[in-house]
Amino acid sequence: MQSYLHNFNLARATRSRRQQGRILLLYGLLVGVVEAGILLGDPGDRTRAGLLGLAFPGLGFAGWASTDQLWLALGWAAASLSAFGLALLIWFGTGNVLAPPVLWGVSAMFASRPDWAGLDPVPLSADWPVAVGPALWNIAAVVWIGSWRRPRSSRTPAVTANRDRAPVPDASDELSFEDLQRQRLLLDRALQPVQDFRGFEWRDQFQTAAIRYQVNFLSYALATTRARYAPAADAYFEEAQAKLLHKIGDHRLWRYWRLENAWGRLRLDADPVFDENIMYSGFTALQMALSGLPDDLVLRRRDREWRRYSLDGIAGRLADQYRASSYGLLACEPNWIYPLCNLITAAGIKASDTRNRTTRWPAMADDFRGALLREGMRVDGRFIAFRSALTGIAPPAPGGIVMQSFPCFFLNVLDPGLAEEQWHAVRVELDRRDWRKLFWPVDVGNYGFSRAAGYAATAAAAAEIGDAGVVRECLERLDAECPSRSEGGVIHRHRASLWAHCLETIARSVGRDGLRSMVATGQQTAGPRLARAAYPDILIARAVAGARSLDLVLYPGSEATVSTIEIGGLLPGRHYLTGLAQPKFLQADAAGVATIEVPLRGRTPLSIELFV
DSSP states (O other): OHHHHHHOOGGGSOHHHHHHHHHHHHHHHHHHHHHHHHHTTOOOHHHHHHHHHHHSTTHHHHTTOOGGGHHHHHHHHHHHHHHHHHHHHHHHHHOOTTHHHHHHHHHHHHHTOGGGGTOOSOOOSSOHHHHHHHHHHHHHHHHHHHTOOOOOSOOOOOOOOOTTBOOOOOTTOOOOHHHHHHHHHHHHHHSSOTTOOTTOOOSOSSSTTOHHHHHHHHHHHHHHHHHHHOTTBOHHHHHHHHHHHHHHTSHHHHTHHHHHHHHHHSOOOOOSSSSSOTTTHHHHHHHHHHHOOOOOEEEEETTEEEEEEOHHHHHHHHHHHHHHOSSSSOOSSTTEEOHHHHHHHHHHHHHHHHHHTOOHHHHHHHHHHHHHHHHSBOTTSOBOSOEETTTOOOOOOOOBTHHHHTHHHHHHHHOHHHHHHHHHHHHHHHHHSOHHHHBOSSBTTTTBSSSHHHHHHHHHHHHHHTBHHHHHHHHHHHHHHSOEEEETTEEEETTSOHHHHHHHHHHHHOOTTHHHHHHHHOOOOOSOEEEEOOTTTEEEEEEEEOSSEEEEEEEEOSSOSEEEEEEESOOTTOEEEOSSSSSSEEEOOTTSOEEEEEEOOSSEEEEEEEOO
């Protein structure tokens, strides 16, 4: 017993454990006040029912459960408890911290007026409702103390089996024509006018199907594809990223924050970047960093600029918030901490360091890792889905294996050793259990009934870690359960969300340590570049530059047989070999730019080399 109590040391507890203890203490005080009011104050029947309702949602109605109206009273008690449960879901889904206490208080008030519920004011003769509050508190206290585990502050990375490890991407890689057709689904949406959102899925703006996530991951997917296969192509990739950054600043994508900030944090500020809203600011920071563009995030209201933020400004603000956070992690929804959101945000800070030559991430890396282990994981080493910052509680959540697999995609950017350890646990589970039971049959990108998002997200993480076997298995299952089809040269999966399509593109293009390399090195700009190419007339399967050369592989994406491209980054006035019969040479102008007409017949390789 003494050893047990030695481990139970609140001063050494994690922030979440201390917060749980405070909530338990507050509930104990509430129950104590209710009991004192009932047992010592000799209240009237109506007041007694109201006090019981404060001890537990719906309990006040049990005080009217006399023989003649037993089922009616218990029915009202069950209805009140169900309404409170719905309020908890609203709190989780939208951050509305007001909903649970308001429903609880309304239930207690309603119980104190039995005539409103069609009940006769005849109290129950038995006193068992009075004992419910203390009994529940004692059970909660025993469970809380019994679940005490000292958190591990560090962990030794396990060795992941080297089974079927994917190779590092080769310099000769190019996109297949089939994958180019898959990429067109993303480009068609990214290159449309900035005010249009055709092809995006409008469901809600509070949870996982929100449009902002579709824009973020569309940007991530195009960035990973470009980084691996076409780092020397500006062409329509820069235009797509610029339009996506414009879209993420559209008021329709961030106006949700005025409501969430008001009912979740009791603040009226509508700015989605200013404070603790990393599901917008953190995700957008990574989007800005990976895009390679120097552009700022411009928040627009009524088609006018309202606020402007640079990448460095957002990253600096986020780093300051991490230093001030009592949990060491930041909230996503108001007062809800998601480890995945924090991993994405931290990757954005690290990528911003690369872009802006700052050193924020090294200064916070150890603290972030410690906070992730203490507050973002259970004692068995599994990621939690989310934690309430107000209560410290991390409730069990649906989602299946993807809740453990997908965070590894971003964790590998920040802590490869820990990512290997986490992936090892995922791989063990995948090897031992039925995949259809492990993967949740709901696509969180559109709430449709399919495993598309789960398979695609796990495949993306496996590709980043380098587990080719899991990538292959996930994509095969994706094909079997959500078959793809081609329409007008565009391949898509009818049942899969746009978010799932983005993740599939990442899985097919990122390669082992691909995102980690992108974050660490940023965009390479030296050498000749494919500056302009008409979309969809030309599809870029490869664009890789040497110091004085440019290697291209192009495909026709329309009926055009000849298309003009523009090459930039050339030495002014110098001649280059084209590798074509006509023209055999091209000459750069004074700005280092040249244009050339390219005949397109299926796979069209083109090599631009300095003529010496």
